[in-house]
Amino acid sequence: MDNPNDIENIKKYLSEKLETVSSVDDISKIRNEFLGKKGFIGKMLSDMRNISSDQRKDYGAKLNLLKIEVENMIDEYSGKFENDKDSIYTELYKSLPGRKPEIGHINIITQAISEITKVFAPLGFNRVRYPEIDREYYVFEALNMPETHPARDEWETFFVDSPNDEKLGRLVITPHTSSGQVREMLKGELPIRMLNISRCGRRQIDVSHVPSFYQFEGLVIDENISTTHLIGVLDYFAKNFFGADRETRLRPYHFRFTEPSFEVDINCGICHGKGCKLCKGGWLELGGAGMVHPNVLKAGGVDTEKYSGFAFGWGVERTYMMKSGTKIDDIRNLFSNDLRFLEQF
Amino acid sequence: MNISIPYSWIKDYIKTDAKAEDIARILSLHSFSVDKIIKAGGDEIFEIEVTPNRGDALSVLGIARELKVLLPRQGFKCEWLKKEYEEPKNLDVQDNIEVVIKDKTLVPRFSAVIMDNVKFVESPKLIRERLENVGIRPLGNVIDVTNYMMIDKGQPMHVFDYEKILGSKMIVRESTEGEVISTLDGIDRKLPSGVIVIEDEDGRLIDLCGIMGAKNSEVDENTKKILLFVQVYDPVKIRKASMSLGHRTDAALRFEKGIDYEGVIPALWESVEMISKLSGAKLSSGLIDIVNYERDPKEIHIDFQKINKLAGIEIENQKVSSILSDLGFEKVGDGNVMVPSWRYEDINIIEDLAEEVIRIYGYYNLPAKLPSGEIPVREIDKTFYWEKVVRYFLKYVGFFECYTYSATDKENVDENALNLSNPLNEDMTHLKTSLLPQLLDVVNKNQGYSEKIKIFEIGSVYLLSGLNSEDKIPDQPLRLGIVTKGIDYNELKGILKGMFDTLGIKYGLEESLGIKYEIKEYGGERLGVEFNFDDLVQKATKVRAYKPLTSFNSIKEDLTFEIPQGVLYPQIEKIILETDKRIFKLEFKDIYKNYLTFSIEYLDDEKQISSEDTQEIRKKIFKNLEKLGVKLKI
Numbered sequence: 006m007d008n009p010n011d012i013e014n015i016k017k018y019l020s021e022k023l024e025t026v027s028s029v030d031d032i033s034k035i036r037n038e039f040l041g042k043k044g045f046i047g048k049m050l051s052d053m054r055n056i057s058s059d060q061r062k063d064y065g066a067k068l069n070l071l072k073i074e075v076e077n078m079i080d081e082y083s084g085k086f087e088n089d090k091d092s093i094y095t096e097l098y099k100s101l102p103g104r105k106p107e108i109g110h111i112n113i114i115t116q117a118i119s120e121i122t123k124v125f126a127p128l129g130f131n132r133v134r135y136p137e138i139d140r141e142y143y144v145f146e147a148l149n150m151p152e153t154h155p156a157r158d159e160w161e162t163f164f165v166d167s168p169n170d171e172k173l174g175r176l177v178i179t180p181h182t183s184s185g186q187v188r189e190m191l192k193g194e195l196p197i198r199m200l201n202i203s204r205c206g207r208r209q210i211d212v213s214h215v216p217s218f219y220q221f222e223g224l225v226i227d228e229n230i231s232t233t234h235l236i237g238v239l240d241y242f243a244k245n246f247f248g249a250d251r252e253t254r255l256r257p258y259h260f261r262f263t264e265p266s267f268e269v270d271i272n273c274g275i276c277h278g279k280g281c282k283l284c285k286g287g288w289l290e291l292g293g294a295g296m297v298h299p300n301v302l303k304a305g306g307v308d309t310e311k312y313s314g315f316a317f318g319w320g321v322e323r324t325y326m327m328k329s330g331t332k333i334d335d336i337r338n339l340f341s342n343d344l345r346f347l348e349q350f
Numbered sequence: 351m352n353i354s355i356p357y358s359w360i361k362d363y364i365k366t367d368a369k370a371e372d373i374a375r376i377l378s379l380h381s382f383s384v385d386k387i388i389k390a391g392g393d394e395i396f397e398i399e400v401t402p403n404r405g406d407a408l409s410v411l412g413i414a415r416e417l418k419v420l421l422p423r424q425g426f427k428c429e430w431l432k433k434e435y436e437e438p439k440n441l442d443v444q445d446n447i448e449v450v451i452k453d454k455t456l457v458p459r460f461s462a463v464i465m466d467n468v469k470f471v472e473s474p475k476l477i478r479e480r481l482e483n484v485g486i487r488p489l490g491n492v493i494d495v496t497n498y499m500m501i502d503k504g505q506p507m508h509v510f511d512y513e514k515i516l517g518s519k520m521i522v523r524e525s526t527e528g529e530v531i532s533t534l535d536g537i538d539r540k541l542p543s544g545v546i547v548i549e550d551e552d553g554r555l556i557d558l559c560g561i562m563g564a565k566n567s568e569v570d571e572n573t574k575k576i577l578l579f580v581q582v583y584d585p586v587k588i589r590k591a592s593m594s595l596g597h598r599t600d601a602a603l604r605f606e607k608g609i610d611y612e613g614v615i616p617a618l619w620e621s622v623e624m625i626s627k628l629s630g631a632k633l634s635s636g637l638i639d640i641v642n643y644e645r646d647p648k649e650i651h652i653d654f655q656k657i658n659k660l661a662g663i664e665i666e667n668q669k670v671s672s673i674l675s676d677l678g679f680e681k682v683g684d685g686n687v688m689v690p691s692w693r694y695e696d697i698n699i700i701e702d703l704a705e706e707v708i709r710i711y712g713y714y715n716l717p718a719k720l721p722s723g724e725i726p727v728r729e730i731d732k733t734f735y736w737e738k739v740v741r742y743f744l745k746y747v748g749f750f751e752c753y754t755y756s757a758t759d760k761e762n763v764d765e766n767a768l769n770l771s772n773p774l775n776e777d778m779t780h781l782k783t784s785l786l787p788q789l790l791d792v793v794n795k796n797q798g799y800s801e802k803i804k805i806f807e808i809g810s811v812y813l814l815s816g817l818n819s820e821d822k823i824p825d826q827p828l829r830l831g832i833v834t835k836g837i838d839y840n841e842l843k844g845i846l847k848g849m850f851d852t853l854g855i856k857y858g859l860e861e862s863l864g865i866k867y868e869i870k871e872y873g874g875e876r877l878g879v880e881f882n883f884d885d886l887v888q889k890a891t892k893v894r895a896y897k898p899l900t901s902f903n904s905i906k907e908d909l910t911f912e913i914p915q916g917v918l919y920p921q922i923e924k925i926i927l928e929t930d931k932r933i934f935k936l937e938f939k940d941i942y943k944n945y946l947t948f949s950i951e952y953l954d955d956e957k958q959i960s961s962e963d964t965q966e967i968r969k970k971i972f973k974n975l976e977k978l979g980v981k982l983k984i
Contacts, residue, residue, distance in 0.1 A: 066960040070903065107748035109804065111741055114753050119738070129725030132734055137756065138768075138781065138812050138824050153586045155606060156402060158593075163757075165781070166771040170822050176768075178756060178781075196726050204810070206756055208774050216774055217755045227723040231662025232708065237718040255713035256378060257705070259401035265660070265705035267713065268383070285385075286375075296660055299701060313660065342752040342792040344799045 012071050015045055019075060023082045032083045039075050046072050113350040114219060114339060117325030118202050121221050124245045128238065130200040130223060135185035137204045138165060141174030147187040147304040148262035156261045161208040163216070178206035182222035182318050183262060186297070189224060190305025195312065196227035202321065212335045219321035226297065226307060226314030232265065235294060235315035243271050243291075247328050250277065254288065263295020263316060271327075289327060292319030351402070351603055352385065354484045355413050357394040359502070363414035365429040366421055370394040373417065376424050380709050381416045382407065395483055405607025406692035409504030415692075419676040419710060435619045438633055445634045447515065447577065452523040454642035456546050457559075459582040460522070461614055463622060464512055464635035466575050468492060473628060486600075491628040492569055492576055495621050505580060505609060505617040506601035510556065512575035514567040517551020522559070524587075531555040532565040533597075545591040546583060560588040560605040561597055575634065578625065580618045582609045611645055612691035648689040649682055650703055657704040662719065665711055673710045674703065733828065733883065736853065736890050737808055740830060743852045747845055749804040749832070754788035756812070762787035766813045768824060781812040781824075785831025786870070786878045793835050793876060802836040808883065828883040835876045842869060842877050853890040865889060904934055904953035905964050909971075913944045914979040922946070925974045930967045932959060945983050 022035055039045050049068055056064055122132050150156050152174075160180035167176045185201040201222040210216055225234065236255065243253045251274065255267040269291040273284035280287045294317035299309045307314075322339055326332070333339070338346050357370050368376070374384035374396060382404070388395045400407045407413060421428035445464040451457055470490050472478070477498055478488040486497050496507040512518075525545040532538050539558065541547070546559035556567040560583045569576060582605075589606035592598055618637075625631050652674065654667050675681065678690035689697045697703065708716075741751060757770060757778035764783045773779040782788060785807050793803050808830050816825030834842055850857050850865065857864035865886065869879045913922070919938070926936055926948070934953035941947070952964045972982060 062960065062962070065962060066958045069905070069961045070958070073903065073905075106746075109745045109747070109749040110751060111745050112751040112753055115741060115751060122734075128720065131726065131728045131730070133731065134733075136821075136823050136826055137810055138826060140823060155589055159402075163773075164771045165824075166769045167817065173822055176817075176823065178770075194726070194728070196723055198721075198726055204756065208772060210774060215755075216757065216778065217753075225721055227721060229659065229723075230721060231660055232713070233662030233716050233719040234721045236713075236716055237720040240718040241720060254379075255716075256383060257381060257401070257709040257713070259403045264699075264701040265708055296701070299699065340753055340755055342754065342795070342805075344750055344796045344803070344805075347750045347752070 011049075012067060015039070015071065016074065016078070019078055023078070026082070029083070032079065036079055039079070040072070046075065110347050110350055112347065113325070114322060116350065117321050118219065118221070120246065121321065121324070122200065122202065124242055125200050125223065128241065129198045131198060132200045132202060133185065133189065134203050135179075135182070135188050135201055137179055137206070138176060139179050139184050140170060141177055142172065143184040143187055144177055144179055144181075146174065147301065148183055149298050149300040149304075150261045154261065163206050163208050179203070180205055180207050182220040183316065185222060186224050186262070186301060186316060187305045190226065190302070190307050193306065195307065197224055197314070199224040210337065212337070215337055215340050217340060220318050221321055221324075222316065222318040224297070224314060224316045226302070226312050228312060230296075230313045230315060232296060232315070235267075235296065235317070238315075239269055239291075239294065239317065246324075247271060247274065252278075253291070255294070258293060258295075260293055260295055262298050262301050263293075264298045266293065266295035268292075269294050269317065291324065291327070292317065294318075351408065351607075352397055352399050353408055353501075354388075355396045355398060355410055355501075356390075356480060356483045357396065359410045359480055360414050360417065362502075363411065363431055363433070364417055364421070365431055366417070366426055368417075368421055368424075368426040368428075370396070372424070372426065373421075376420050377413070377416065379714065380420050380712065390483055391479065393479075393483060402607065403696045405604060405695070406504065406610060408604055408607070409500075410502050412504055412692070415678070419673070423710070433620070435616050435623065437619055438622065441633055441636050443634070443636050445512065445575065446518065447512075447635070447638065448517075448519040449638065449640060450519070450521045451640065451642065452521065456524065456584055456587060457522055457581055457640075458584070458643035459611065459614055460638070460640040460642070461580045461618055462638045463578050463618065463633055464575060465578060465622065465625060465631040466634035468569075468573055468576050468625075468631040469629045470569060470571055470573050471629070477628075490569070492573075492625055492631075495624045495628065496578075498624070499617055499621050500600065500604065503613060503617045503620070504604060505613055506560070506604050507617070507621060508557065508563050508579040508601075509569050510563065510567045510577040510579065511569050511573045512577045513573075515550045515556060515577065516554065519551040520556075521549045523547065523549070525555075529555065531558050533558055533562045534565055534568055535562065536565065539595055539597070542591075542594050544587065545595075546587055558591075558595075559583055561592050561595070561599050561602045576625075576631070578618065578621060580614050580621070582611060582614060608695040610692040611694065615639065645691075645694060648694060648697070649686040650689065650697070650700060651684070651686050652703065653700045656700050657707055660701065660704045661708045661711075661716060663716060665707065669711070670707050673707050677706055677710070679703070679706075732890075733887050736887050737883070739852060739890075740849065740886070741808065743849050744804075744806050744832075747804075747848065748802075749806050752789060752792055752805050752807045753809065754782075754785070754792065754807060756781060756810075758782050758788055762791075766815060768812055768814055783811050783813060784880060785809060785811065785829050786833060786880050789831050789833040790872060790876065790878060793833055800836075802834075804832075804834045804837065806830065806832045830881045830883050830886065831878070832880070833876065833878040835874070837875075837877070839869060839871070839877060842879070846879065853886060854892060854894065855886070855889045900953065900955050902954060902958045904951045905959055905961065906949065906951045907964070908939060908947055908949055909968070910945050910947040910983040911975065911980050912983045913946050915944075917978045917980060919946070921978060922975065922980055925978065926950070926971055929971050929974050932963065932967060 026032055053061060145157055162180045163178040165176035169175050182201045182203050189199045204217060205220050206217050239253050243251045252272045254270050258266045258268040260266040270288040271291050272278040273287050273289055275281050275283050278287035297314040297316050302309045370387050374387055378384050383399045385397045385399055418428055418430055473488055473491045473494040477494055481488050484501050488494050492509050496509055500506045525541040525543055525547045527543040529541045530538050547555050548557040550556050554566055556564045585606045585608050588602055592602035654670055657670060658664055674687055679687035682688045759777050760780050763780045767780045767783045769780045789805055789807055792805055796803055810826045810828050813825040867879050869877055871877055927933060932952050932954050935951040937949045939947040939949045952959050
């Protein structure tokens with residue numbers, strides 16, 4: 006076989022041979038016949054010395070290709086052959102549940118954060134993150150809560166054992182995301198549509214409180230922002246997050262950093278406002294909101310003559326749980342990291 | 351602060367056809383949330399959550415005042431049954447008390463009267479029932495009157511047995527640290543400094559002002575003369591004292607929210623009338639009324655436009671004016687209104703007035719509108735995107751995402767840690783400096799879950815460094831922490847390579863390209879590795895360099911080498927890759943003892959590579975590796 010034309014013949018011959026195969030043994034015989042040391046291709050390689058040196062290089066490359074092709078043809082056929090084998094176990098094998106790849110779990114908190122972010126994104130809210138350990142100035146003073154104000158007690162604040170700064174006060178774990186409001190304003194870019202989702206901390210632990218938790222804070226500042234816009238945005242959120250049939254309402258409330266201040270309710274998803282065991286007369290409390298207090302705008306260097314704004318800041322975990330109906334009876338589970346809990350999400 | 355107000359009591363002030371349910375609904379939507387209505391003995395008791403700014407509403411009077419504004423606007427009848435008080439005339443002045451106030455700021459207003467011929471007996475049924483319905487134990491007529499008036503008017507009061515005030519002298523002063531007072535509840539309270547107290551001529555402490563009276567001057571069956579005491583104290587002082595003593599009485603909670611300055615005298619005369627009626631007592635002194643502080647009248651200009659701008663709709667001027675006037679804001683000319691005495695502390699700016707107007711008008715009457723202004727363009731923080739990429743990558747290679755607390759115990763942190771001055775418990779005293787210790791705790795806690803455990807967390811750590819920065823706050827870098835149990839060192843390394851590939855982070859031969867990291871071994875098949883997330887973000891990219899595909903085929907082969915001690919993989923890798931540019935791919939395939947198998951793929955971009963070519967390259971590889979003493983395994 007010193008004629009290079011034989012390369013084509015070998016392939017033809019091989020496919021004919023493969024047609025006749027009836028057992029795994031046949032396949033290995035064919036493999037040996039073609040690819041073994043003394044097989045066709047082996048012989049052709051050793052016959053190469055008979056070729057003139059100027060042709061030899063090209064011929065060698067062709068042979069190499071042939072070898073690969075032959076290997077592939079045999080492999081492919083043997084695969085087919087084995088699969089098609091009518092085994093007495095086939096039925097049993099196919100009845101097995103399958104081998105699931107090892108897949109982990111994204112925490113329910115992350116899932117909540119990403120869903121919330123997604124709802125606000127089309128309205129132009131830009132997600133940011135502000136320090137989780139901050140100075141009292143940003144947490145209280147800038148938010149219209151002077152040093153002696155009792156409103157400071159409402160947040161069970163953790164204090165860091167660190168020297169007091171004359172201007173900025175003590176170091177604390179931020180008890181709410183509102184500390185990001187003035188930091189955002191101080192960037193000096195207006196208008197603002199901010200979504201600050203950050204970790205907070207409060208000094209309490211029981212079935213409905215954990216010392217670490219997440220809040221999401223919306224802040225909109227622009228010319229002519231009014232309460233109707235706050236209602237519009239929160240309604241949009243409620244309908245897109247909880248369902249198109251849900252409605253919100255505002256009730257009067259009081260926060261130092263907003264004026265007017267509101268408590269936002271959503272109609273109950275179970276009874277749709279009629280009143281049932283799970284809600285308060287058909288409504289459930291979502292959280293606080295309000296029109297940004299002029300003192301807060303001033304602390305942020307915003308011209309209160311020209312601009313106004315609204316803000317809201319709610320618990321991520323709580324809001325998500327109200328949606329999913331995941332009635333986690335003990336919120337401490339969220340930070341307990343029991344894998345039997347995590348695998349359920 | 352939650353208060354209980356019986357409906358029957360409200361009816362002392364207003365006559366209305368509204369049912370209790372109507373009242374609850376209307377109050378909730380316009381004023382304060384009514385948590386529930388409790389039915390007790392034929393009465394309906396509202397549980398009302400009064401917002402902290404509304405000290406004026408912690409009383410029957412305060413709630414009735416709100417209803418007077420609201421009910422007619424909701425189509426209900428509401429008639430104000432105005433209670434008049436009469437200032438007694440022709441006083442028979444026999445008794446007096448000497449008052450010394452050390453610091454006038456402690457007591458902006460000090461008022462008292464003395465009454466003689468007291469008969470200390472049980473109060474009538476109506477009073478006892480009402481007190482019980484709001485959670486106060488009846489103790490006898492004159493004491494009951496003070497409690498009754500606190501609920502009725504929001505003005506806390508106190509009665510002393512006049513004869514137990516030695517020397518008929520009261521010295522109002524601040525406490526010095528360590529002084530002890532025995533309060534009415536029989537507890538000896540050691541005082542910090544700065545608490546407002548009263549001592550008599552003998553230097554005995556007879557009152558823990560604004561919080562609770564003292565045992566040594568209490569009214570009992572033998573009491574003949576009483577001193578009725580109605581005050582306004584410095585709210586901050588009361589709050590501090592009550593907080594530091596851990597004694598939060600109904601009186602303190604009201605004092606610290608501020609008392610209606612002009613409600614003091616009416617409340618006092620009404621109490622005098624009630625005490626006379628219930629105990630037969632008679633006034634035996636004139637009115638002692640020391641005003642230490644005159645408040646300036648507070649006026650605010652009604653900016654109708656501003657109110658409408660905040661509301662987002664047009665509320666007619668006339669409607670605005672009528673709401674304000676019904677709430678007690680009197681017009682005083684120049685388009686100004688005067689803030690009523692009971693709202694003095696709370697109302698300061700036009701926004702405060704706007705809130706009053708809009709809440710009475712009804713928030714539910716405002717339409718929902720989306721802001722129409724331009725959408726701000728900001729540089730997007732890429733971190734959020736890459737966090738998502740990492741989370742999903744790790745999820746799909748079998749990792750569970752954890753969230754651990756920000757604070758942990760001392761054992762879990764390094765010397766860069768900050769500690770809390772008021773930790774919740776001993777397990778959470780320090781702020782975390784690494785994610786790994788708590789993740790290891792998670793692994794240990796979940797031992798029984800599975801032989802293989804793979805977990806991660808993305809979260810901040812808090813470092814002492816940074817406190818001297820301009821911001822004076824700790825450095826708070828975002829970290830990625832990964833901890834595994836029961837998987838091989840090399841498997842974890844492979845996972846990390848997969849993560850780098852997904853992030854588009856190159857990790858070639860040049861150290862500077864990749865991310866430096868250290869896999870720590872903790873024993874018990876536990877491994878951990880931590881990244882500064884910012885490092886990953888800096889090097890991550892969505893951009894993929896495209897290499898044109900060639901029409902030539904590659905040739906692949908596996909080579910196994912015997913590696914002498916001291917030679918490491920990167921050295922071998924480098925030598926092989928630098929041997930010839932036709933080495934297209936070089937991958938670690940397997941290792942057994944020191945026999946290391948590579949998969950090598952040869953490809954020539956310009957022409958079809960031949961076995962001679964690969965043989966030639968292979969020879970060069972062997973030659974180059976000889977320098978390291980690495981030989982082909984035969």
